[in-house]
Amino acid sequence: MSSGSKYRVCLVGSGNWGSAIARIVGENVKRYDEFNELVLMWVFEEMVEGRKLSEIINTEHENVKYLKGYKIPENVVAVPNVVETVKGATILVFVMPHQFVKRVCEQIREYLEPDAFAVSLIKGLDTSKKGLVLTSSVIGDTLGGVACSVLMGANVANEVAAKHFCESTLGCTDADQGEVLRKLFHVPYFRVSVCRDACTVELCGALKNIIAIGAGICDGLGYGSNTKAAIIRIGLKEIMRVAKDLFNGGHESTFLESCGVSDLITTCYSGRNRKVAEAFVKTGKSFSELEREMLDGQKLQGPSAAAELHRTLKEKGIAEKYPLFTAIYRTCYEGLSPRELLENI
Template sequence: MSEKVALIGSGNWGSAVAKIIGGNVHNFEHFDKEVKMWVFEEQVDGQNLTDIINTKHENVKYLPGIKLPENVVACPDLVQTCSDATMIVFVVPHQFVAGVCKQLKGKIPANCKAISLIKGIDYNDGGFRLISDMIQDALGIRSCVLSGANIASEVAEGRFCETTIGYRNRNDGELFRDIFHTPYFRVNIVEDVIGVELCGALKNIIAIGGGLVDGLKLGDNTKAAIIRIGLAEMRKFAQMFYKDVRDATFFESCGVADLITTCAGGRNRKVAEAHVTTGKSFDQLEQEMLNGQKLQGTSTAKDMYKILSKKGLCHEFPLMTTIYRICYEDLPPIKLVEDI
């Protein structure tokens, strides 16, 4: 039986991986060659974005200049995109996962499995959940996680990098490696879904700190210190709440490599730098700078602060706590290095 892949999401990262998956399904006999990609329908120059993608084979809004394989078919209907899929790739902002799962419940094949490329955690009054757990619980399917030092534009251009897939079921991990691994996008699989996922979520908070360092012009030594302290807090949090998280995972692409690249480039760093240099709020800068994309670092910092404050742990995580206060309580950015 052939595997059929569907993508949920079509921003810059979703479009970049659509290029990879659309090419890779031709390399294996056990994959259906059509890859449907759910696109939130919007107008671009008076045309539906799905129509543009399906005729020009390019996501002109979120990944301009990059050609997508012709077997990647944009679809505005979520259920139709996934109704016959056996492998679903989730790549939407984490705020939308619950709504997507609600629409898909009971409408996908029983043998389906998922992979989350989403950076974030879900917080509610009862505590927090990993995105992969949300998907598994809502849809009754297993979910892997992919995370790594993967700036979307560089991946789309075919520049060499690595990524990490965390799996619970090795066969699932190997299947998802088949659709992602290329000579320039090297995939390693590890049996640590939780560690991979938490690295991907928490590093966005630290990237805000990296951008604040740049805006304050504090230099490379300071940024290196923020990265080191940030990695230590990420590891401490993961192992405090999940005893099975492996130390080795923090030395995978999803860990230290992703933290370095996110603090050097990417949207969280860029917007945080602009916060210092312009004095504008993060919300305003998100609107002005991100072309409709979401800023994950600030929302994850808020979720983390709720978790830490509820459990009386803020003093144990001074860097993440200070970044939250700079983002949401108008704490002066220089406090980044004074309060940790």
């Protein structure tokens, strides 16, 4: 960034989590001189009670569909066109379903500022011919090599919006960008720590949703805390094994940050993946049916992450080393009954 200029921030996404983080970003850009106070936020346009969602946000300063009851700062402006949102921005905050990331990045890459960098708040996975791909890599590669950090942690959107104290982990390999991004996100009730082990930070955020499916199945079957604790412990060990087998390790201390064990515990006791998995057991409906019925337009990450991971593990011939991940995949896609899941780990 040239001397004397200010960082211009945009939010690529505006769902439940995107709107919650917009409350923090909107206030922090006014707190520090290095940021331009205007924040553009891309809104996937939809009608809510006969009105455009973007118009509601810009007049009432509230996302009445995805984060009802919490005001968004007036300097955060909703824009229904993603290209117009990113034009002129030097910091791109990605917070949207991971299934749409590549397509959106393809739309915006020719409109980026030459000194732009990104940060992903997205907990998801993808695959390529080379194997498992983290969302930050999809963003960076599709945008032509743009640096992409990650922000992951035990962060339930509604609790963050309500200003309940929590922590989050900022994974970045560039120290200068890490300092800027920490200023963008850190507030007393949302404590951000910086970690250079960015790959592991993101991997924890992506894989914990699979474990939450197992936790929700336990709840649906009526099992207690002992069983869920076992699922969490086994799941954490398998996440650490993925880091070693597929990503050349990762520091053990990273798993003790908010992005690791804290996020895993939170997700296994709350959140959409756990909730839908419990309903999967109790209703007998498919995950896709329940996603449509229960999430009001939000996306379920656990089953898709399980599928992406299993594909890579199977191709590498190491699926048997991951009994919990494999059993959850089979329950989601191959008809393994919920009660059989525990017999297979």
